[in-house]
Amino acid sequence: MSETAYEVPYFQEKYGHLFSEMDAIFNVLHEGICISNAEGVILKMNPMYERLCGLPPEALLGKEVRFLNSKEGVFDEAEPHADLVEEQKGIFMGAVSPVILKSKRPASSVQQTSGGRKNLLHGYPVLNADGEVELVVTFIRDISHLTLFKEQIEYHKHIFQTFWSNIQHGAREVSAPDAVVVESPAMKQVMAQARKVAATDATVLILGDTGVGKGEVARYIHSRSDRSGSTFFCADCTSIPENLIESELFGYARGAFSGARREGKPGYFDVAAGGTIFLDEIGELSLNVQAKLLRVLQDQEIMQVGSLKPKKIDTRIIAATNVNLEEAVAKGTFRQDLYYRLQVSVLDIPPLKERLEDIQPLAQYFLERYNLKYRKQFYFSDDVMPMLLRHGWAGNVRELQNMIQGIVITLDKRVIEPEDFPRLMPKEAVRGSRSYVPVQGQGGRPLKEIMAEIEYDILSKAMEGCHSMEQVAEMFQVNRTTVSRKLKAGKKQG
Known part of the structure; x- marks a missing residue:
């Protein structure tokens, strides 16, 4: 049988004036096309429609879509000719013609064939002068490969989520509180105190020589706190240039100074919002920055550079230093009021030799x-x-x-x-x-x-x-x- 648009004998008689010279166009389309009348009888289709449905033209032409037998793919004479009944599962499961005949509006559906193929259907009504449905034109496209692709994506998404969950679990295991290596009585006492303060939202001051592990204890406290799911931000106060430390910690407002970002810049406290900021080597801060930090501790708000309006924050502060703050207060290099404010919870980590x-x-x-x-x-x-x-x-x-x-x-x-x-x-x-x-x-x-x-x-x-x-x-x-x-x-x- 030559590949040409298939139609019932009386199609040309009744509808030829609408579709003359359309066969050539139908035959080259990559989408399947099916035309049915107001009674739902299939009148015309192209070769692509035949291939997508998996049935020969004689099994489809002249048959009503809603009465096609789902298993055999042929017209079932025993089916009652009642008003629009639900389509049977099978090759025309999801047919749009009955829906369009009833609603007189375009409709879409996914058609499941008996061979397991999935087709996407878009149907459009052709109305006569009285506004009644005269024809239904249905376009059909094979989406089996898209469905398979989607399933593969979902499968790989599941693999990725499982993999990521394992990574997260592994990361939690590595950085978990129990992963902190502690055997000495002195460190066991420090960690016991850390567990107590972790359950609160209090400011913590960690003292100890350089390299004793102040940062690890700070991370331990964060991981045990209610903020463990949020950011832990480490700010090394010695690595920030003196002229930039204020803007780095608190950020700056729009147009604060020449050369600044037009939209302004968030500071470290903004980055750690809802989480914990670890201020390492706080003893190296200038008195001016210390005064601003004191305001953060007292009022839970920061003042961005170039701004006249304070900004509320929700950030826990853990500070650390190897400086003897009592001596620094006596020398006038560290504010006494800030020192007392930091004395809420103090952890003193002994050197490794002890x-x-x-x-x-x-x-x-x-x-x-x-x-x-x-x-x-x-x-x-x-x-x-x-x-x-x-x-x-x-x-x-x-x-x-x-x-x-x-x-x-x-x-x-x-x-x-x-x-x-x-x-x-x-x-x-x-x-x-x-x-x-x-x-x-x-x-x-x-x-x-x-x-x-x-x-x-x-x-x-x-x-x-x-x-x-x-x-x-x-x-x-x-x-x-x-x-x-x-x-x-x-x-x-x-």
């Missing part, structure tokens, strides 16, 4: 962490831990962390021995005398000098395994000039 029970679990924790990050499988020999316990740890937990990270990055063998540690350790221990008992501390050496040696050792060993300084910079997430400067500084000291 909590030796934490050294071994911390070292093991950092080793496992960087083994996972860099896909390594290092482990400590039995001689390493006694040496770590005897070291002074002037740089506290941060020193231990950086040292182990450097070893994992640069070491070629799997077993970590005492001689594999950087030069921050006593020279006698590095030379291989495992029975040597190093002295406590570093003999009064400046922390800056010790840290410079650590960085030089890590970077120089990394240079041996990398092709360029750019690769080393990328590995440690710093710029090339930083790597070059630290290598030169360490070489001079060596």
Whole structure:
């Protein structure tokens, strides 16, 4: 049978004046077209309609849409010719003609065929001069592939959501309160106090030397608080230039000064709205900024630079410093009223050398962490831990962390021995005398000098395994000039 538009014999007689010369157009359309009359009888269709329905023309032409048998795809003479009855499930499930004949308005539907195909139907009425439906023109398009595509999207969406949920769960496990490594009685007491203040919305002041883990305790408090689902924003007060610290903390209003953003700029307190802001090294703030911070604590509002109207905020403040604030108040470098305002809840973290029970679990924790990050499988020999316990740890937990990270990055063998540690350790221990008992501390050496040696050792060993300084910079997430400067500084000291 040639591919031409199919029609019942009397179609041309009655409707030829409407559709002369239309067959050529019907035959090239990518959509199926079906024309039925006011009684719902199919009068004409194109080859695409036949293919989409999966039935030959003789099974469709001259049949009423609503009485097509769903299983056989043929006219069922036993069906009663009552007013619009519900279509049977099958090839014309979802047919639009009966709906249009009743409403005289366009209609759309999804048609499910007996072969499992899904078609999208759009039907339009053709009204006569009396406003009655004379014809119904139905366009049909195969959407099986779209349905399959949608199902695939939903499936992959489910996979992604499951994957993301696992990531979130894993992240919560890593940063959960129980993940804080604590074994010493002193730190257990600090963490017990942290759990108590976490349940409140009180301001917290964390004291302790550089590198003891003040930031980790702050995150612990946030994770245990009612604000855990909101932002935890860390603001290092020492890294912000003095002339910008006010605008960075509180933001600035529109047109505050020349060169500013036209629409203004939100500050750190805006970013942490509803959550927690961690002000690290608060003792380094100027007296002017301290006065503004005092207003935040007292009135829960900030004043943006260039604005005359205060702005209410809902942000919990956790502050930290390695400065002796009592001495700073006595010297006049820290406001007394702010100091008292921060005294609501104070946590004092002891240095690592005073909590030796934490050294071994911390070292093991950092080793496992960087083994996972860099896909390594290092482990400590039995001689390493006694040496770590005897070291002074002037740089506290941060020193231990950086040292182990450097070893994992640069070491070629799997077993970590005492001689594999950087030069921050006593020279006698590095030379291989495992029975040597190093002295406590570093003999009064400046922390800056010790840290410079650590960085030089890590970077120089990394240079041996990398092709360029750019690769080393990328590995440690710093710029090339930083790597070059630290290598030169360490070489001079060596």
